[in-house]
Amino acid sequence: MALLSHRETVVRSENLAPVADWQEVGRGGFGRVYKIRHKDWGFDVAVKVFKRNASNKEACFMDLASNEFVLRMYGIYEGPSGERGLVTEYMRRGSIESLQKRLSGPPPWPLAFRLVHQIALAVNFLHLKNIVHLDLKPSNVLLDDTLNAKLADFGLSKVSVNVMMMRSSLQAGPQGTFPYMPPEAFDMSYEPVQTFDTYSYGILLWSVFTGKEPYEGVNYTLVELRIPEGDRPPCGDLQRLQVVGITDIVDLMKKCWDKDPAKRPHFKDCLKTTERLLSRHSNGIQKAVYEVLTILDSTNQQGAVNDIMDQGPVIKHKLPSLSVSGKTVTRNEKAKFVDRHRHVLIQRVSNALAIAEELGDMVHNETYNIIQAKETSENRLRVLYSATLHSGGNKVKAAFYDALKRYEPDLMEDLESQPGSPK
Known part of the structure; x- marks a missing residue:
């Protein structure tokens, strides 16, 4: 007997928890999204209930695009009064957009590199299926329980095969989210092709690594005028x-x-680049995921958002307590490690400026300016040791140790394998 496709699996109200228990988790021009317990399946699902007369084409694209990095669809929702919608897996970790807001900036670098690679994998798969997404942005990249990316929201998607033969059937005019739309899409006669997604991915890369929304606070009319003129988000902070x-x-x-x-x-x-870069940060992924999940699972007490480590010169955060092989490393042990390996660290650490930035207010402004002016990482470490670590006590040395774990995972693994290091 032939298996049913996801589009043929119907979920009705009687299959779900009572309406009083539905929890709204999102809304937009399409309608609303609810978190609901499926009584028969025994787990929570997301039900996207469309507005009246909304097209159900999204289900077709999700069915075609089904893969590891696309939101899983379970079936079609049919309500008691004719409502229709999609039933998908529920992503309790939210989206990249909500993660950026919770962290007040970008995720840890290893996680950022993994996210953008997984997004590229998803879009590449879509394009091989001749599907153009047309709305790549942080809010449309959802996160599973271990912070893997899942591409969602196919409401604007179109089939891109034989585009020249489909001109009469495609809806003309700009579609998508303005800051992520390519300049050619502002032409009312534009008809979407795969390069639309490529442009959007470039802007999405910028957003993931800066933790910001492009053109934030700028009037959309000005954005519409300036993008075709060549304006793009600034990259100066990233390049430094x-x-x-x-x-x-x-x-x-x-x-x-x-x-x-x-x-x-x-x-x-794009995949060749993102896969190569991810391989250089793979050792830090497990730790980065642990750190972020610790933040997301924390209570909403004051200061909880600032518990994640710094990602660069734009945002300053504090580092949560870490453990090695299940055993918490004490502040005293971290300080002893920093003192014992002083000469090796000065010679081999390559991210001295980023580490100094992470230490935040522990490094005086004058000292930071001196560090920044040094041309080599070795000289920067010498200044950091002499001006900050020497006089800062165990607290500063412990923070330096934590920063090394973040930015120099391979070096730290090598040093911690030596006798006398914290295990």
Whole structure:
């Protein structure tokens, strides 16, 4: 017997918890999204209830696009009064947008590199299925329980195969979210192709790594005027970061948002870059996920949002207490480690400026300016040791140790394998 597709699986109100128990988790021009317990399945689902007369084409695209990095659809919702919608997996970790707000900035670098690679995997899969998403943005990238990316919201998606033969059937005019739309899309006669997604991905890269919304606070009318003129989000702060691979990410985003669609890379080429960069940060992913989940699971007490480590010169956060192999490393042990390996750390640490930035107010402004003026990481570490670590006591040394775990995972793994290091 043939298996039913997701579109043929119908979920009705009697299959779900009483309406009084429905929890609204989102709304938009399409309608509303609710978190609901499915009585028969025994777990929570998300039900996206469309407004009256809304198209149900999104289900078709989600069915075609089904893969590891696209939101899983379970079926179609049919309400008692004719309401229709989608039943999907419930993503309790929210979206990249909600994560940015909770962290007041970007996620830890290893997680950021994993997210953008997974988004590229999802879009590449769509394009191989001849589907154009047309609305790539942080709020449409959802996060599973371990912070893996799942692409969602296919309400604007279109089939891109044989575009020249489909001109009469495609709806003309700009579609999508203005800051993420390519310049050609502001032409009312534009008909979407895959390079639309490529441009949006470039802007999305910028948003993921800065933790900001592009053109925030700028009137959309001005955005519409300036994007075709070549205006793009500023990359200066990103380019100044001492983070492995950040230069390549900036280069990729600039290629993706090129004004000429023909010059934008195919997603298979984007994947080559994101996969290579992810491999350089893979050792730090588990720790980064743990840190972020600790934040998300914390209570909403004052200061909870600031418990994640710093990502660069834009945002300052505090580092949560970490453990190694299940055992908490004490402040005294961290300080002893920093003192014992002083000479090796000065010679081998490559992210001195980012680490000094992470220490925040522990580094005096004058000292930070001196560190910033030094041309090599080795000289920056010498200043940091002599001016800050030497006089700051165990508290500062422990914070420095935590920053090293974040920015120098391979080096720390090597040093911690030596006798006498905290385990």
